Amino acid sequence: MIYDGEKGDIISQYVAFTRIYNEQVRLHGRTREAVLETIRVCKDRDVLKEYLESREKEVVSIMMTLFDEEYILKTYIESERREAAEAAAEAAAEEAKQNAKQNARRIAGKLYQKGNSIEDIADILSISAKEVEEWLEGASR
Template sequence: MSWKKGGIFNDLGFMLKEKLIFLIEAQSTWTVNILVRVILYLAKSYQDYIIRTGQDIYGGKKVKLPKPEIYVIYTGSRKARPETISLAEEFFPGEECCLDVTVHMIYDGEKGDIINQYVTFTKIFDEQVKKHGLTDQAVRKAIRICKDRDVLKEYLSGRESEVVDLMITLFSQEEIWDMHVRSREKEAAVRTMIEDGRYFGASREATVERLREKFNLSQDDADNMVKKYW
């Protein structure tokens, strides 16, 4: 994390006058673990800030710190939507706790405003990833749909290439690895069905049809799999 006076603070926050604003990435899956991440982000950000501004935490003079404000944009479909979530309340309910942090939750926003458009974009993007995987095609289809629906149209029209690169980059290595594992597991199951079909005397045509029904494959994909493992 790096700090610039009056500018971008890091990937998660920025300075605005005397405040340190955190805008955490949208989550489609609800988890209060975001509170733990926030504590770690905040501690590291303050450490960087103190170093960058040349302040001495071991001296007698009180250091100056920007007031933190923390927001999380949630794009999932969870029915319960609290305005805030608290570290102490979630992890140490009913107990005295010397440490707490409160996160302000942002949901769909008002219809047509920038938050609402952003949330709509992420939902459309997620839908396209489910259909096409994490591919250039998925991102470009999401962008086209959004422009057709007047969602972030002005921004997307002028920055399509940048958005494609950004959305691909935003997937963590863990998510990419999970997708890879699921793909390998699916192919292993397909191979087993093909080999079993051949062993028990099923025709290639019947095996192709079973693959299409079982794994929702296209005709070409099913044919190619049978050719590969028959």
């Protein structure tokens, strides 16, 4: 191998290896098949050929470990995002519920001031008369 920046030096071979690898991942996904096919294509094209022939098992092992670590990290991140989204949705739902209840209490108070009966208010708001009474008692304190 040549290390002087010319075509075919170690850096250009590594860049070629990376391009071939990315193409194989697009075709086969992050699988053992993609790794093996990358190595086969590289050896056929004389890209890092000596190194791959002498250390093929090691390269496969390292790349599969990287896949596993990447998969674990990706799964963890997705799980954290999902949990955060669920928590945010629950918090938003609870806040909306509290806002709706506050609004209903305010409306109940206004309706009562305008002379509506507790039963009519309960019917309008689709709640029990007892709950309307409790709201009105709490508002008068």
